[in-house]
Amino acid sequence: MTIAADAPQSRGAHPVYDMEGMDHSSAVEMEDARLSVFPKAQTRPVLWNVLLAMVALMLGGLPGIGQALERVGINLYNNDVVTAVLDENAAYYQGLTLHGVLLVIVFTFTFANGFITLATMRAYGRPMASTLMVQLAFALALLGTVLAGWTMLANEATVLFTFYPPLEAHTMFYLGAVLLVISTWVTLANIVMTHRQWAAANPGTRTPLMAFMAIMTYAMWAMASVGIAAEVLLLILPWKFGWTEGIDAQLARTLFWLTGHPIVYFWLLPAYISWYTMIPKQAGGRLFSDPVARFVFILFLLLSTPVGFHHQYTESGIPQWMKNIHGIATFAIFFPSMITAFSVVSALENGGRNRGGRGLFGWIWKLPWGNPALTAQLHAMLIFTLGGASGLINASQTVNLVVHNTAFIVGHFHMTIGAVALAYIGIAYWLIPYLTGNNLWGRKLALWQSWLWFVGMLLFARGQISAGLQGVPRRTAFADSVYRDFIDGLDVPNMLTAIGGSMMGLSGLFIFIVVVGTMMGLAVKNKEQLITVAETRVGATKRIWPWLDNYRMWVGIAILLVALAYIPFLVTYVPDGSSAVGAPFDLY
Amino acid sequence: MEMIHRYERFFLGSTLVILAIGLVAVISSFFVNDLELPSPVETIDPAELASTPPFDNPGVFQVGENEYDAVITAQSWAFVPGVIQVPAGSKVNFKIGSVDVVHGLIVHGTNVNLTIIPGQVAEATATFDEPGEFLFVCSEYCGILHHNMAGRVIVN
Numbered sequence: 001m002t003i004a005a006d007a008p009q010s011r012g013a014h015p016v017y018d019m020e021g022m023d024h025s026s027a028v029e030m031e032d033a034r035l036s037v038f039p040k041a042q043t044r045p046v047l048w049n050v051l052l053a054m055v056a057l058m059l060g061g062l063p064g065i066g067q068a069l070e071r072v073g074i075n076l077y078n079n080d081v082v083t084a085v086l087d088e089n090a091a092y093y094q095g096l097t098l099h100g101v102l103l104v105i106v107f108t109f110t111f112a113n114g115f116i117t118l119a120t121m122r123a124y125g126r127p128m129a130s131t132l133m134v135q136l137a138f139a140l141a142l143l144g145t146v147l148a149g150w151t152m153l154a155n156e157a158t159v160l161f162t163f164y165p166p167l168e169a170h171t172m173f174y175l176g177a178v179l180l181v182i183s184t185w186v187t188l189a190n191i192v193m194t195h196r197q198w199a200a201a202n203p204g205t206r207t208p209l210m211a212f213m214a215i216m217t218y219a220m221w222a223m224a225s226v227g228i229a230a231e232v233l234l235l236i237l238p239w240k241f242g243w244t245e246g247i248d249a250q251l252a253r254t255l256f257w258l259t260g261h262p263i264v265y266f267w268l269l270p271a272y273i274s275w276y277t278m279i280p281k282q283a284g285g286r287l288f289s290d291p292v293a294r295f296v297f298i299l300f301l302l303l304s305t306p307v308g309f310h311h312q313y314t315e316s317g318i319p320q321w322m323k324n325i326h327g328i329a330t331f332a333i334f335f336p337s338m339i340t341a342f343s344v345v346s347a348l349e350n351g352g353r354n355r356g357g358r359g360l361f362g363w364i365w366k367l368p369w370g371n372p373a374l375t376a377q378l379h380a381m382l383i384f385t386l387g388g389a390s391g392l393i394n395a396s397q398t399v400n401l402v403v404h405n406t407a408f409i410v411g412h413f414h415m416t417i418g419a420v421a422l423a424y425i426g427i428a429y430w431l432i433p434y435l436t437g438n439n440l441w442g443r444k445l446a447l448w449q450s451w452l453w454f455v456g457m458l459l460f461a462r463g464q465i466s467a468g469l470q471g472v473p474r475r476t477a478f479a480d481s482v483y484r485d486f487i488d489g490l491d492v493p494n495m496l497t498a499i500g501g502s503m504m505g506l507s508g509l510f511i512f513i514v515v516v517g518t519m520m521g522l523a524v525k526n527k528e529q530l531i532t533v534a535e536t537r538v539g540a541t542k543r544i545w546p547w548l549d550n551y552r553m554w555v556g557i558a559i560l561l562v563a564l565a566y567i568p569f570l571v572t573y574v575p576d577g578s579s580a581v582g583a584p585f586d587l588y
Numbered sequence: 589m590e591m592i593h594r595y596e597r598f599f600l601g602s603t604l605v606i607l608a609i610g611l612v613a614v615i616s617s618f619f620v621n622d623l624e625l626p627s628p629v630e631t632i633d634p635a636e637l638a639s640t641p642p643f644d645n646p647g648v649f650q651v652g653e654n655e656y657d658a659v660i661t662a663q664s665w666a667f668v669p670g671v672i673q674v675p676a677g678s679k680v681n682f683k684i685g686s687v688d689v690v691h692g693l694i695v696h697g698t699n700v701n702l703t704i705i706p707g708q709v710a711e712a713t714a715t716f717d718e719p720g721e722f723l724f725v726c727s728e729y730c731g732i733l734h735h736n737m738a739g740r741v742i743v744n
Contacts, residue, residue, distance in 0.1 A: 090732045160729050164690050166706060167731070249690055249705045292592060314692070314703045316626040316710040323625055327614070331607050338603040342596055392610065397625055398617040401699045405692050405727035471696040473727040481735035486723050487696075 034530065035434060038121050041131045045138040047435040049114025050428060052142060053107045054515050057421065060102025061508040063095030068460065068501020070479045071467075071494040077477075087155040092477040098152050100161030101177075104417055106145045108267040109180050111424050113137050113187045115270055115431065116214045119277075120191050122531045123211035129193035133186050141183040148176030160475060162256060163236075165247045171240055174232050181225050184266075188218035207549055209290050210277040210533060216297040217269040219555055220262060223562065224305045227258025250317035254569060257308035258562075264416060265304040268384075269297070271423035274377065275344045280534035282374050283367055285351030288343045289538035294548040296343070299336035301558050306565030307333060313400045322569055323397065329565065330395040337388050344381065347534065372446035376426030379454035380419040386458070387415030390465070408468025410475075411461040418457045418504075422450065425511055432518050434529045441517035442510075449510035452503045460500025466493035626702055626710055629683075634706040637661065637685045648672050651681070660684040662691040662704045664731045667724070670739035678743070679715045692727030695741060703728060716743040 035043060066076040070092070076082055077091035086094045117134060121127055128134050150172065151157040157169035163177075191214055195207065207215070231252050239247040276296075280287045287293065309326035312318055352363025368374050390412040393399055403409060433440050440446065468474070470489050478484055517523070538544065547553075592600075617623065637643050642659045646668045649657045658680050661668045667684075674680055684693055684704050691704040698714035716722065726737035 093729065093732055093734070158732070164728075166689050167729075248707065250708055253690075253705065288593070288596065292596070312703070313625050314701050315705060315708070316629055316702065317631075317705060317708045318628070320625045320627050328611065331611050334607060335600075335603060339596075339600060342599045346595070396610065396614040396617075398614060398621065398623050398699075401623065401625070401701045404701045405694065405703070471694060471723070471725070473692070473694060473725050475729045475734075476725075477735040481738070483723055483725060483738045 035437065038118075039127050039131065042121070042128055042134045043118070043435060045134045046114040046118045047432070048138050049110045049117075049141070050431060050435065051519075052138075052145065053111035053114070053424070054428065054511070056102040056106035056110065056145065057425075058508060058512055060099050060107060061505065063099040064103075065501055065505035065508075066095055067092070067099070068498050068505075070477065071463070072498040073479050074498070075479055085153070087158075090155055090158050092480070093160070093475075094152065094155055094158045096475060097158050097160050098149075101148055101152060103421070104161060104263070104267070105177065105180055106141070106148075107421070107424075108417075109184055110138075110141050110145075111428075112217075112266065112270045113141060113183060115424075115427060116217065116273070117187060117190070118431070118435075118531070119210050119273060120194055120214045122533065123208040123214065124194060124198040126194070126198060128190050129197050130190050133190040133193075137183045137186040137190070140179045140186065144176040144179030144183065146176070147172045147179065151176070162260070164256070165236060165239070165249055165252045168240070171237070174236055174240070178229070178232055181229060184218065184225070185222055188222050191215060191218055206546075209287075209293060209536070210273060212294055212549065213269070213273045213276065213297050215551065216301050216554075217266065217273065219551070220269070220301045220304050220558070221266040223301075223555070223558060224259050224262030224266070227255045227308075228260075231255035231259075250315065251573065253312065253315065254308070254318070254566075254573075257311045258305065258566060259308075260311060261308050262304040264413075265300055267417060267420045269300060271377075271380065271384075271420050271427075272296075272340060274423065274427050275340070275381065277534055278532050279344065279374065279377055280347035280351060281532040282371070283348050283351030284354045285347045285349070285534075287534045287536040288346045288350075290536040291538065291545045291548060292339060293343060293536075294545075296336040296339050298548065298554050299339075300333075301554055302561055303329060303333040303336070305558070306561045308565075309569075310395045310397075310400075313397055314404050317573065318569060319572075326565060327395060327397050331392070334388065334392055341385065348378075370443075370447070372440065372443055372450060373426050373429040375447055376429065376450040376453075377423050379450050380423035380426065383415050383422065383454065383457055384419035386461070387412060387419055390415060403468055405474055406468035407464040407472045407474050411464030411468060414457060414464065415461045418453075418461075422453050422457070425453075426450070428515070430529070432515065434531065436519065436521070437525060437529075438518050438521040439523035439525065440514070441520075441523035442514040445510050446514045449507045449514065452507035452510065456500045456503025456507060458500070459496045460504065463493040463496030463498075463500060467497065621699075623699060626712060629709040629711050631707050632685060632709060634685075634687050637687050642683065643685050648674065652679075655679045655681070657681045657683060660693075662686045662693070662726070662737075664688050664691075665726070665733040665737040667693075667726070667737065667739040672739070672741045674716060674741070674743055676719045676743050677715075677717055679713060680741070681711065681713050683709065683711050685709045689730050690728050691730050691737070693724060694727045695722060695724040697722045700724075701727070716741065719743050 069076060082091060117128060151170040157173035159167045159169045163169055195215060235247055235252050238244045276287060276293050307326050307330045309318055309323045310330045313323055348367060349363050352366040355366040357363030357366035394403060394412055429440055429446055467490055470487050472478060472487060632640050643661050646659045646661050651657050654677050656674050656678055658672050662684055682700055686704045686706045688706060693702040693704060695714060700712040700714050702710040702712050704710050720743055722741040724739050726734060
C-alpha cells in the first residue's frame, strides 16, 4: 500500500489516505442522473413529501420559540393571537404536543420517505417498482398529518408526542400516528420490490451502497415500529373503544420505548446516508471504505432496538438486571456512530486536501463553506457529536438518576434531532432545486440560516443542560410553575435557552424565505442538476466481505436480539389486572 | 489487501477503550455510591390505591432511630402529603403510588428520581444530612397543571 494524495499537495506528516490499486468501481456510472430520467409521477410525490416536511418544520417550530421565551418570563401563550388558535388554559402543553408531533414524526417521516425514495431510484438507476405506492405513501402521511394535526389544534390530543396512557387523546390522533407509520412501511415495501427487480436484472452485482443503506434503514425501522403499532392497535384502541376494561400503563410505555429509541436512528440514518454517500463528493473527496460503511448500517440494524429500557431506568416495573442488559447494548450502539465520525471526517479531510488544504487542520478551511447544502450538514455533524456524547451520559444508569426527565434531556435530544433537522435542511438546499429545476434562491440567507441554527442550538442546549442539572423538570410550563423562584442558579441558563431558541426561530424564518423564494423560481433557472454520489476508496465489489449483503441473515439476527432483549420482560411481567387502569383520564 | 486502514483501526480501538472505561465507571458507581435503580415493589390497582395500606394513610412515619417512611400518593396535580418534615441525619424511604396518570418524582439534592406509573408502587431512599428545604417536583407531564405539582422536604 502506498499513501498518496488525490491531488499532489499532500505532505508526509499529514498524508491523505489513498490506496493505489484499490477498487474504485463504486457506482458513478449513472452520471446522467438528471431528474428527467425518472418518471414525473414518482418524483412529484418526492417533492410533495419534502414540502410537507418543510410545512411541518415551520408550524412545529413556532411553539418552540414560545417555550424558549417562556423561560425568561416572556409568555407568548397569553397572547391574544396565540389563544385565538390554541386553548387558553392548555396553550403551553398544546403547543408542546404540536412541537413534538410535527417535528419528530411528521417532519422526519415525510422527509425520509421522500429523500430515501429518490436515493433508492438514484442508487439503482431505475424508477421505483410501484408508482402507486410512492403516491400512496405520500397520501397516507398527508392524511395522518391532517388527522393528528386537527385533533391537536382542537385541544383533543394534548398528550405530548409520547401519549403515555392513561392520558387519553382523540381516536383520530392515534389513527393519524398509525397512518404516518404505515406510510413508512409502504415505502419500505416499495424499496424491497425495487431491489428485487434490480437484482433480477443484475445477477451477481453487489447492491449499490446507497441502496444498501436505504434498505437497512427502513428494515430497522419496520422492525422497531412494531412496538408502537402493538401499543396503539392492541392496547390503546381497544381501551378507547371500551373493549378492554383498562390499560396497563407500564406495558404500554415499554412497547412505546421499543420503538421510541430506534425512531431516533430512523431520523438519523437518512442524514448518515447523505454524509456517507453524497457529502464526500460535495466536499471534493471520496468515501473511505464501502464495506466498513455497510458494516456500520448493519450494526444500526442490529443494535438500534434492543436498548429501549435506557429510557425507563426510573420505572419500577422493570427489574434492574433487564435494564443492565439494555444499558450495555446502549454503549455498543455508540460504536457505529464513532466509525461514522471517522469515515465522514476522513472523507472531508480528503476533500479539503484535494482543494488545497495543508497542515493538520488547514483542510477544514478549504471545504466549500460557501455552499449552504454542505455548510448546514457540517454544522449538523458538529452538533450531533455533542448530542451523541450527551446521550452516553443519559445511558449511564447511575448518572441517569440525576438527569432523567430533567431539562438536561431536552438539551441532549435537541442536539440529536436538532442536528438531524439541520442536516435535512442542508439536503433540501440541493434537493428542492434538483426536484424543481429552480436554482437555490437566497444562498447568503441560507448560509446565515445554518450559522444561526448552529450557534442557537448550542446555546439553547447549554441552557437546558444547566437548568436540568439544577433540577428543572422537562416538559413543564416553568414560568407558570409554583416553584420557579425556588430553584437557584437559573438566570444564565434561562437566558441561554431564550437567546438560543430565538436564534433558531430566526433561522426558521430564513428557511421559510429561502424555500419559498426557491419554489417561486426567483433565482435563475439552471440546467438540470445531478445527484452527487461519492466514489469510495475501498471498493464496492462482491470480492470484499460478501456476507455483508446477506439481508435475511442480518434481519434474522436483529429480530433475535430484540427478542432476547424483550422476551424476559414480556414473559415475566404478568399484568394480572391489578395494575390496569379502569377508566380513561381526560386531563386537558 | 488491507480492509481497514491503520488510522481507522486506531480510532476504533480507542473508541472501544473509551466505552469500556465508561462502562466500568458506571458499574463501579453502583457499588461505590451504594445506588440502585428503581425495581419492582408491588402492583396495586390505582382505583384501590387510596384504600390499600399503606397508601390509605399517607404521611411520614418513623421506622427506626434515624429512619422514616414517607408514604405519598401522587394525583393530578398534587403530592399527598406535600410537606415532609424530618430531623437532620434522617434516612427517608419514599414509597409512592399514583391514583390516576403517570407522574414523576425528583427530589432535589438527592438521587431520588422515580417514574410513578399507575399500578406500580415505586420506592427510593435518600439520606438528608443537612438542615434545609428540599424541593420535590413532578417530572412527568400529567395534564395542564403539571407545573404546579410539587412539594418540600423540610429537614430540621
